[in-house]
Amino acid sequence: NAGVMQNPRHLVRRRGQEARLRCSPMKGHSHVYWYRQLPEEGLKFMVYLQKENIIDESGMPKERFSAEFPKEGPSILRIQQVVRGDSAAYFCASSPGQGVQPQHFGDGTRLSIL
Amino acid sequence: QKEVEQNSGPLSVPEGAIASLNCTYSDRGSQSFFWYRQYSGKSPELIMFIYSNGDKEDGRFTAQLNKASQYVSLLIRDSQPSDSATYLCAVNMKIDQFYFGTGTSLTVIP
Numbered sequence: 260n261a262g263v264m265q266n267p268r269h270l271v272r273r274r275g276q277e278a279r280l281r282c283s284p285m286k287g288h289s290h291v292y293w294y295r296q297l298p299e300e301g302l303k304f305m306v307y308l309q310k311e312n313i314i315d316e317s318g319m320p321k322e323r324f325s326a327e328f329p330k331e332g333p334s335i336l337r338i339q340q341v342v343r344g345d346s347a348a349y350f351c352a353s354s355p356g357q358g359v360q361p362q363h364f365g366d367g368t369r370l371s372i373l
Numbered sequence: 374q375k376e377v378e379q380n381s382g383p384l385s386v387p388e389g390a391i392a393s394l395n396c397t398y399s400d401r402g403s404q405s406f407f408w409y410r411q412y413s414g415k416s417p418e419l420i421m422f423i424y425s426n427g428d429k430e431d432g433r434f435t436a437q438l439n440k441a442s443q444y445v446s447l448l449i450r451d452s453q454p455s456d457s458a459t460y461l462c463a464v465n466m467k468i469d470q471f472y473f474g475t476g477t478s479l480t481v482i483p
Contacts, residue, residue: 292471301475302417302461315470350416361407362463362471364416 261286263353263365264333271371272341280336280368284353291334292352292362293326302350308334338370346372376400377464379474388483392449396462396474399443406445407463408436410456411476417461421447452481 264283272278284291293305304318308328319326323341328334338345348369352362379396386392398406404425409417421436423429423445428437435448445464449456459476466472 294473302473304471304473307470352417361419361422363419364409367416 263288263351263363265349265351265365265368267368268366269369269371271373273373274342275340278338278341278345278370280338280349280351280370281333282336282351282353282365283333284351285355285363288353288355288363290354290356290360291328292354293334293336294350294352296348296350296367298347305336341370341372343372346370375474376466376472377462377474379460379462379477381475382478383480384477385480385482386452388452388454388481390452390481392452392456392479392481394447394449394460394462394477394479395444396446396464396477397442397444398464398466398472400464400466401440401443403464403466405465406436406438407465407471408434408445408447409461409463409473411459411461413458420460449479452479454481454483457481 266281291308294302296302306319306326307315323339325337348367350367352364354360354362376399407422408420410420411417423436433450437446457480459478461476462474
């Protein structure tokens with residue numbers, strides 16, 4: 260399957276723990292986007308990355324959240340000291356190049372905070 | 374004004390009818406426009422995309438752009454119950470910046 264791969268599909272954490280969400284883009288895609296979606300709400304842009312570079316993190320909370328896309332391996336969205344309000348679906352999308360190319364989404368990670 | 378706006382609905386149409394979904398965007402210089410379908414609990418799935426140079430038809434789906442009024446529409450002909458989903462409009466406004474609308478919920482009534 261050459262689609263966008265996200266894991267885990269479901270992640271349960273207790274308040275104060277760390278959550279790590281992984282995303283492997285489609286083959287040939289070098290641009291990765293992370294979105295958050297609360298139940299019954301729209302997609303909220305968080306961050307846009309290319310290999311080893313954060314291009315736009317304007318949608319990312321200033322504290323506790325970080326993202327990376329290393330030269331080798333998947334993109335990681337990291338949430339430290341999780342709180343109940345972090346419970347959401349986190350989607351990763353990838354595209355092959357700049358702007359005019361459509362984004363393709365992974366199946367998402369459903370994060371639940373106990 | 375939000376960058377991309379959609380009527381949240383719900384929009385209900387009878388089976389076999391034409392469903393018309395619209396979204397407006399704020400940046401007149403936007404060049405590419407995307408429609409995604411999202412079933413409940415699932416990820417967004419790309420249906421169609423168009424560029425500023427014209428409309429596009431693909432099977433039962435037609436995407437139309439009105440640049441003067443800054444809106445893009447998606448028409449679904451011969452609507453089926455399986456088309457019931459939330460439809461997300463996305464616009465590429467600046468290089469590498471996508472803005473998504475909040476989506477329109479569509480219900481096709483058998």
